[in-house]
Amino acid sequence: MSDLNVDFLENKLREAGLRPTRQRLALAHLLFSGDDRHVTAEQLHFEVSELGEHVSLATVYNTLHQFRNAGLLRELAIESSKTYFDTNTSNHNHYFLEADGKLWDIPSDSIAIEGLPQPPEGMRIAHVDVMVRLVKDDKSGQSD
Amino acid sequence: MSDLNVDFLENKLREAGLRPTRQRLALAHLLFSGDDRHVTAEQLHFEVSELGEHVSLATVYNTLHQFRNAGLLRELAIESSKTYFDTNTSNHNHYFLEADGKLWDIPSDSIAIEGLPQPPEGMRIAHVDVMVRLVKDDKSGQSD
DNA sequence: ATTTGTGCAAATCGTTTGCATCTGA
DNA sequence: TCAGATGCAAACGATTTGCACAAAT
Numbered sequence: 001m002s003d004l005n006v007d008f009l010e011n012k013l014r015e016a017g018l019r020p021t022r023q024r025l026a027l028a029h030l031l032f033s034g035d036d037r038h039v040t041a042e043q044l045h046f047e048v049s050e051l052g053e054h055v056s057l058a059t060v061y062n063t064l065h066q067f068r069n070a071g072l073l074r075e076l077a078i079e080s081s082k083t084y085f086d087t088n089t090s091n092h093n094h095y096f097l098e099a100d101g102k103l104w105d106i107p108s109d110s111i112a113i114e115g116l117p118q119p120p121e122g123m124r125i126a127h128v129d130v131m132v133r134l135v136k137d138d139k140s141g142q143s144d
Numbered sequence: 145m146s147d148l149n150v151d152f153l154e155n156k157l158r159e160a161g162l163r164p165t166r167q168r169l170a171l172a173h174l175l176f177s178g179d180d181r182h183v184t185a186e187q188l189h190f191e192v193s194e195l196g197e198h199v200s201l202a203t204v205y206n207t208l209h210q211f212r213n214a215g216l217l218r219e220l221a222i223e224s225s226k227t228y229f230d231t232n233t234s235n236h237n238h239y240f241l242e243a244d245g246k247l248w249d250i251p252s253d254s255i256a257i258e259g260l261p262q263p264p265e266g267m268r269i270a271h272v273d274v275m276v277r278l279v280k281d282d283k284s285g286q287s288d
Numbered sequence: 289a290t291t292t293g294t295g296c297a298a299a300t301c302g303t304t305t306g307c308a309t310c311t312g313a
Numbered sequence: 314t315c316a317g318a319t320g321c322a323a324a325c326g327a328t329t330t331g332c333a334c335a336a337a338t
Binding site: 054081 | 317318319320321322327328
Protein backbone atom coordinates (compact mmCIF):
# COMPACT_ATOMS: atom_id res chain seq x y z
CA MET A 1 0.00 0.00 0.00
CA SER A 2 1.75 3.16 -1.24
CA ASP A 3 1.91 6.42 0.70
CA LEU A 4 -0.24 8.04 -1.95
CA ASN A 5 -2.89 5.43 -1.38
CA VAL A 6 -2.69 5.89 2.37
CA ASP A 7 -3.20 9.62 1.91
CA PHE A 8 -6.19 9.02 -0.30
CA LEU A 9 -7.74 6.63 2.19
CA GLU A 10 -6.96 8.90 5.15
CA ASN A 11 -8.74 11.73 3.45
CA LYS A 12 -11.66 9.55 2.58
CA LEU A 13 -12.07 8.50 6.20
CA ARG A 14 -11.59 12.01 7.56
CA GLU A 15 -14.17 13.38 5.15
CA ALA A 16 -16.54 10.73 6.46
CA GLY A 17 -15.86 11.91 10.00
CA LEU A 18 -13.93 8.79 10.93
CA ARG A 19 -10.48 8.69 12.48
CA PRO A 20 -8.03 6.96 10.19
CA THR A 21 -6.96 4.16 12.48
CA ARG A 22 -4.76 1.29 11.45
CA GLN A 23 -7.74 -1.06 11.31
CA ARG A 24 -9.97 1.25 9.31
CA LEU A 25 -7.19 1.98 6.86
CA ALA A 26 -6.55 -1.71 6.32
CA LEU A 27 -10.23 -2.37 5.68
CA ALA A 28 -10.66 0.74 3.55
CA HIS A 29 -7.67 -0.34 1.52
CA LEU A 30 -9.31 -3.66 0.77
CA LEU A 31 -12.62 -2.03 -0.03
CA PHE A 32 -11.78 1.15 -1.88
CA SER A 33 -8.46 0.69 -3.66
CA GLY A 34 -9.63 -1.26 -6.66
CA ASP A 35 -12.83 -1.89 -8.50
CA ASP A 36 -16.18 -1.89 -6.81
CA ARG A 37 -16.87 -5.04 -4.88
CA HIS A 38 -19.31 -6.96 -2.69
CA VAL A 39 -18.09 -8.43 0.58
CA THR A 40 -19.33 -10.07 3.72
CA ALA A 41 -17.84 -9.38 7.15
CA GLU A 42 -16.37 -12.85 7.25
CA GLN A 43 -14.68 -12.49 3.84
CA LEU A 44 -13.20 -9.15 4.72
CA HIS A 45 -11.95 -10.44 8.03
CA PHE A 46 -10.23 -13.26 6.21
CA GLU A 47 -8.66 -10.93 3.67
CA VAL A 48 -7.31 -8.54 6.24
CA SER A 49 -5.71 -11.41 8.12
CA GLU A 50 -4.07 -12.56 4.92
CA LEU A 51 -2.45 -9.16 4.66
CA GLY A 52 -0.88 -9.82 8.04
CA GLU A 53 -2.96 -7.16 9.76
CA HIS A 54 -4.82 -8.10 12.88
CA VAL A 55 -8.36 -6.74 13.04
CA SER A 56 -10.89 -8.48 15.23
CA LEU A 57 -14.10 -9.73 13.68
CA ALA A 58 -16.14 -7.45 15.93
CA THR A 59 -14.17 -4.50 14.60
CA VAL A 60 -14.81 -5.61 11.04
CA TYR A 61 -18.52 -5.59 11.79
CA ASN A 62 -18.32 -2.22 13.53
CA THR A 63 -16.31 -0.72 10.72
CA LEU A 64 -18.61 -2.00 7.99
CA HIS A 65 -21.53 -0.39 9.77
CA GLN A 66 -19.64 2.85 10.28
CA PHE A 67 -18.77 2.92 6.60
CA ARG A 68 -22.35 2.21 5.71
CA ASN A 69 -23.61 4.98 8.00
CA ALA A 70 -21.12 7.34 6.42
CA GLY A 71 -22.46 6.46 2.98
CA LEU A 72 -19.27 4.70 1.89
CA LEU A 73 -21.05 1.35 1.55
CA ARG A 74 -24.51 0.03 0.79
CA GLU A 75 -25.85 -2.87 2.78
CA LEU A 76 -27.63 -5.63 0.86
CA ALA A 77 -29.73 -8.38 2.37
CA ILE A 78 -30.04 -11.14 -0.15
CA GLU A 79 -30.10 -14.41 1.68
CA SER A 80 -31.34 -14.73 5.19
CA SER A 81 -28.51 -14.51 7.66
CA LYS A 82 -25.76 -13.16 5.49
CA THR A 83 -25.23 -9.51 4.80
CA TYR A 84 -23.34 -8.21 1.81
CA PHE A 85 -21.78 -4.77 1.62
CA ASP A 86 -21.42 -3.08 -1.73
CA THR A 87 -18.77 -0.46 -2.36
CA ASN A 88 -20.91 0.96 -5.14
CA THR A 89 -23.44 3.10 -3.29
CA SER A 90 -25.31 4.35 -6.34
CA ASN A 91 -28.69 3.04 -7.39
CA HIS A 92 -27.76 0.09 -9.53
CA ASN A 93 -28.83 -3.50 -9.97
CA HIS A 94 -27.68 -6.99 -9.11
CA TYR A 95 -27.55 -10.52 -10.25
CA PHE A 96 -27.61 -13.15 -7.55
CA LEU A 97 -26.81 -16.81 -8.09
CA GLU A 98 -28.22 -18.53 -5.06
CA ALA A 99 -26.55 -21.89 -5.60
CA ASP A 100 -23.09 -20.33 -5.26
CA GLY A 101 -24.01 -17.38 -3.03
CA LYS A 102 -22.52 -15.19 -5.76
CA LEU A 103 -23.48 -11.58 -6.26
CA TRP A 104 -22.48 -9.17 -9.00
CA ASP A 105 -23.58 -5.99 -10.67
CA ILE A 106 -25.71 -6.06 -13.75
CA PRO A 107 -23.40 -4.69 -16.42
CA SER A 108 -24.38 -1.35 -17.93
CA ASP A 109 -27.20 0.56 -16.43
CA SER A 110 -29.62 -0.38 -19.10
CA ILE A 111 -32.36 -1.23 -16.66
CA ALA A 112 -35.13 1.29 -16.20
CA ILE A 113 -38.14 0.94 -14.00
CA GLU A 114 -41.36 2.23 -15.45
CA GLY A 115 -44.50 3.13 -13.61
CA LEU A 116 -43.20 3.35 -10.07
CA PRO A 117 -46.19 4.56 -8.07
CA GLN A 118 -46.23 7.50 -5.70
CA PRO A 119 -44.98 6.33 -2.31
CA PRO A 120 -47.51 6.27 0.53
CA GLU A 121 -48.26 9.50 2.40
CA GLY A 122 -45.45 10.73 4.61
CA MET A 123 -42.81 8.51 3.05
CA ARG A 124 -40.28 8.88 0.32
CA ILE A 125 -38.29 6.39 -1.69
CA ALA A 126 -34.84 5.88 -0.20
CA HIS A 127 -33.60 3.34 -2.71
CA VAL A 128 -34.87 0.97 -5.35
CA ASP A 129 -33.21 -2.42 -5.46
CA VAL A 130 -33.63 -4.64 -8.46
CA MET A 131 -32.35 -8.13 -7.79
CA VAL A 132 -32.33 -10.59 -10.66
CA ARG A 133 -32.15 -14.09 -9.26
CA LEU A 134 -30.44 -16.51 -11.60
CA VAL A 135 -30.37 -20.27 -11.68
CA LYS A 136 -28.23 -22.60 -13.71
CA ASP A 137 -30.01 -23.61 -16.86
CA ASP A 138 -30.68 -27.21 -15.96
CA LYS A 139 -32.14 -26.74 -12.51
CA SER A 140 -35.48 -25.84 -10.97
CA GLY A 141 -34.03 -23.39 -8.49
CA GLN A 142 -35.75 -24.95 -5.49
CA SER A 143 -33.90 -26.62 -2.64
CA ASP A 144 -34.04 -27.03 1.13
CA MET B 145 -62.40 -23.20 10.13
CA SER B 146 -65.26 -24.75 8.16
CA ASP B 147 -65.23 -28.25 6.71
CA LEU B 148 -65.24 -26.74 3.23
CA ASN B 149 -62.12 -24.82 4.05
CA VAL B 150 -60.47 -27.92 5.46
CA ASP B 151 -61.24 -29.76 2.23
CA PHE B 152 -59.78 -26.95 0.19
CA LEU B 153 -56.61 -26.87 2.27
CA GLU B 154 -56.29 -30.66 2.30
CA ASN B 155 -56.44 -30.70 -1.47
CA LYS B 156 -53.94 -27.92 -1.72
CA LEU B 157 -51.48 -29.83 0.46
CA ARG B 158 -52.06 -33.15 -1.32
CA GLU B 159 -51.54 -31.52 -4.68
CA ALA B 160 -48.26 -30.19 -3.35
CA GLY B 161 -47.27 -33.70 -2.33
CA LEU B 162 -47.59 -33.00 1.38
CA ARG B 163 -49.58 -35.02 3.87
CA PRO B 164 -52.34 -32.94 5.39
CA THR B 165 -51.31 -33.13 9.02
CA ARG B 166 -52.94 -31.17 11.81
CA GLN B 167 -49.96 -28.81 11.99
CA ARG B 168 -49.77 -28.18 8.27
CA LEU B 169 -53.49 -27.59 8.06
CA ALA B 170 -53.35 -25.06 10.87
CA LEU B 171 -50.49 -23.19 9.22
CA ALA B 172 -52.02 -23.43 5.76
CA HIS B 173 -55.24 -22.06 7.20
CA LEU B 174 -53.42 -19.00 8.50
CA LEU B 175 -51.54 -18.54 5.27
CA PHE B 176 -53.99 -19.37 2.52
CA SER B 177 -57.50 -18.67 3.77
CA GLY B 178 -57.58 -14.93 3.31
CA ASP B 179 -55.73 -12.31 1.36
CA ASP B 180 -52.10 -12.68 0.41
CA ARG B 181 -49.75 -11.96 3.24
CA HIS B 182 -46.14 -11.72 4.41
CA VAL B 183 -45.10 -13.57 7.54
CA THR B 184 -42.06 -14.57 9.51
CA ALA B 185 -41.71 -17.93 11.24
CA GLU B 186 -41.95 -16.26 14.61
CA GLN B 187 -45.16 -14.41 13.70
CA LEU B 188 -46.80 -17.51 12.35
CA HIS B 189 -45.79 -19.49 15.41
CA PHE B 190 -47.41 -16.85 17.57
CA GLU B 191 -50.59 -16.84 15.51
CA VAL B 192 -51.02 -20.58 15.54
CA SER B 193 -50.61 -20.63 19.32
CA GLU B 194 -53.31 -17.98 19.60
CA LEU B 195 -55.66 -20.33 17.77
CA GLY B 196 -55.06 -22.85 20.53
CA GLU B 197 -53.14 -25.20 18.25
CA HIS B 198 -49.78 -26.43 19.38
CA VAL B 199 -47.15 -26.43 16.66
CA SER B 200 -43.51 -26.30 17.63
CA LEU B 201 -41.35 -23.52 16.26
CA ALA B 202 -39.09 -26.03 14.51
CA THR B 203 -42.14 -27.41 12.74
CA VAL B 204 -43.17 -23.93 11.68
CA TYR B 205 -39.74 -23.49 10.10
CA ASN B 206 -39.87 -26.91 8.48
CA THR B 207 -43.35 -26.31 7.16
CA LEU B 208 -42.54 -22.90 5.73
CA HIS B 209 -39.63 -24.42 3.84
CA GLN B 210 -41.75 -27.31 2.63
CA PHE B 211 -44.38 -24.86 1.39
CA ARG B 212 -41.71 -22.80 -0.31
CA ASN B 213 -40.23 -25.87 -1.97
CA ALA B 214 -43.68 -26.82 -3.17
CA GLY B 215 -44.11 -23.37 -4.69
CA LEU B 216 -46.83 -22.33 -2.25
CA LEU B 217 -44.69 -19.54 -0.79
CA ARG B 218 -41.93 -17.23 -1.92
CA GLU B 219 -39.05 -16.54 0.44
CA LEU B 220 -37.88 -12.95 0.74
CA ALA B 221 -34.65 -11.79 2.37
CA ILE B 222 -35.00 -8.15 3.17
CA GLU B 223 -33.14 -7.43 6.36
CA SER B 224 -30.27 -9.48 7.53
CA SER B 225 -31.38 -12.20 9.91
CA LYS B 226 -35.09 -12.20 9.32
CA THR B 227 -36.80 -14.10 6.57
CA TYR B 228 -40.23 -13.21 5.26
CA PHE B 229 -42.48 -15.61 3.41
CA ASP B 230 -44.93 -14.28 0.86
CA THR B 231 -48.10 -16.14 -0.02
CA ASN B 232 -48.15 -14.40 -3.37
CA THR B 233 -45.68 -16.38 -5.43
CA SER B 234 -46.05 -14.39 -8.64
CA ASN B 235 -43.48 -11.89 -9.85
CA HIS B 236 -44.56 -8.73 -8.10
CA ASN B 237 -42.98 -5.89 -6.17
CA HIS B 238 -42.57 -4.70 -2.61
CA TYR B 239 -42.33 -1.70 -0.43
CA PHE B 240 -40.21 -2.07 2.65
CA LEU B 241 -40.17 0.40 5.55
CA GLU B 242 -37.01 -0.42 7.42
CA ALA B 243 -37.77 1.61 10.54
CA ASP B 244 -40.85 -0.52 11.27
CA GLY B 245 -39.74 -3.74 9.59
CA LYS B 246 -42.92 -3.46 7.54
CA LEU B 247 -43.32 -5.09 4.16
CA TRP B 248 -46.18 -4.81 1.69
CA ASP B 249 -46.97 -5.24 -1.95
CA ILE B 250 -46.79 -2.35 -4.33
CA PRO B 251 -50.41 -1.84 -5.33
CA SER B 252 -51.28 -2.54 -8.94
CA ASP B 253 -48.73 -4.07 -11.17
CA SER B 254 -47.84 -0.85 -12.82
CA ILE B 255 -44.13 -1.41 -12.55
CA ALA B 256 -42.31 -2.60 -15.64
CA ILE B 257 -38.63 -3.21 -15.96
CA GLU B 258 -37.08 -2.08 -19.21
CA GLY B 259 -33.77 -3.15 -20.67
CA LEU B 260 -33.09 -6.25 -18.63
CA PRO B 261 -29.95 -7.68 -20.20
CA GLN B 262 -29.50 -11.26 -21.37
CA PRO B 263 -28.48 -13.38 -18.38
CA PRO B 264 -24.92 -14.78 -18.39
CA GLU B 265 -24.20 -17.96 -20.35
CA GLY B 266 -25.69 -21.10 -18.85
CA MET B 267 -28.06 -19.27 -16.55
CA ARG B 268 -31.62 -18.13 -16.72
CA ILE B 269 -33.62 -15.64 -14.72
CA ALA B 270 -35.56 -17.34 -11.96
CA HIS B 271 -37.18 -14.25 -10.52
CA VAL B 272 -36.86 -10.49 -10.56
CA ASP B 273 -37.39 -8.75 -7.25
CA VAL B 274 -37.98 -5.05 -7.12
CA MET B 275 -37.78 -3.73 -3.58
CA VAL B 276 -38.61 -0.10 -3.00
CA ARG B 277 -37.11 0.98 0.31
CA LEU B 278 -39.06 3.75 1.95
CA VAL B 279 -38.15 6.13 4.74
CA LYS B 280 -40.36 8.47 6.69
CA ASP B 281 -40.21 11.90 5.15
CA ASP B 282 -38.24 13.62 7.89
CA LYS B 283 -35.48 11.08 8.34
CA SER B 284 -32.22 10.17 6.64
CA GLY B 285 -32.81 6.49 6.68
CA GLN B 286 -29.41 5.68 8.20
CA SER B 287 -28.94 4.14 11.61
CA ASP B 288 -26.70 1.71 13.45
C1' DA C 289 -46.34 -52.00 8.52
C1' DT C 290 -43.97 -48.58 6.62
C1' DT C 291 -43.10 -44.09 5.56
C1' DT C 292 -43.35 -39.44 6.80
C1' DG C 293 -43.87 -35.80 10.18
C1' DT C 294 -43.29 -33.67 14.78
C1' DG C 295 -41.40 -32.07 19.31
C1' DC C 296 -37.79 -31.13 22.07
C1' DA C 297 -33.47 -29.60 23.37
C1' DA C 298 -29.06 -28.85 21.92
C1' DA C 299 -26.13 -27.09 18.40
C1' DT C 300 -24.91 -23.67 14.85
C1' DC C 301 -23.90 -19.46 12.76
C1' DG C 302 -23.89 -14.71 11.86
C1' DT C 303 -23.93 -10.75 14.48
C1' DT C 304 -23.91 -7.63 18.64
C1' DT C 305 -22.60 -6.11 23.20
C1' DG C 306 -20.17 -5.00 27.72
C1' DC C 307 -16.29 -3.63 29.35
C1' DA C 308 -11.35 -3.09 30.12
C1' DT C 309 -7.61 -1.34 27.51
C1' DC C 310 -5.40 1.31 24.00
C1' DT C 311 -4.77 5.15 20.48
C1' DG C 312 -5.23 9.33 17.73
C1' DA C 313 -5.78 14.27 17.87
C1' DT D 314 -5.70 14.56 28.14
C1' DC D 315 -9.57 12.11 26.83
C1' DA D 316 -13.11 11.17 23.48
C1' DG D 317 -13.21 7.69 20.48
C1' DA D 318 -11.72 2.96 18.89
C1' DT D 319 -10.54 -1.81 19.55
C1' DG D 320 -10.25 -6.68 21.30
C1' DC D 321 -12.03 -10.27 23.66
C1' DA D 322 -15.27 -13.30 25.26
C1' DA D 323 -19.77 -13.80 26.36
C1' DA D 324 -24.48 -12.98 24.89
C1' DC D 325 -27.98 -13.10 21.37
C1' DG D 326 -31.48 -14.33 18.09
C1' DA D 327 -32.82 -16.67 14.12
C1' DT D 328 -32.51 -20.98 12.23
C1' DT D 329 -31.20 -25.97 11.89
C1' DT D 330 -30.41 -30.60 13.43
C1' DG D 331 -30.45 -35.30 15.79
C1' DC D 332 -33.16 -38.37 17.48
C1' DA D 333 -37.03 -40.63 19.91
C1' DC D 334 -41.88 -40.68 19.46
C1' DA D 335 -46.37 -40.13 16.94
C1' DA D 336 -49.40 -39.91 12.98
C1' DA D 337 -50.69 -40.72 8.15
C1' DT D 338 -51.29 -43.97 4.35
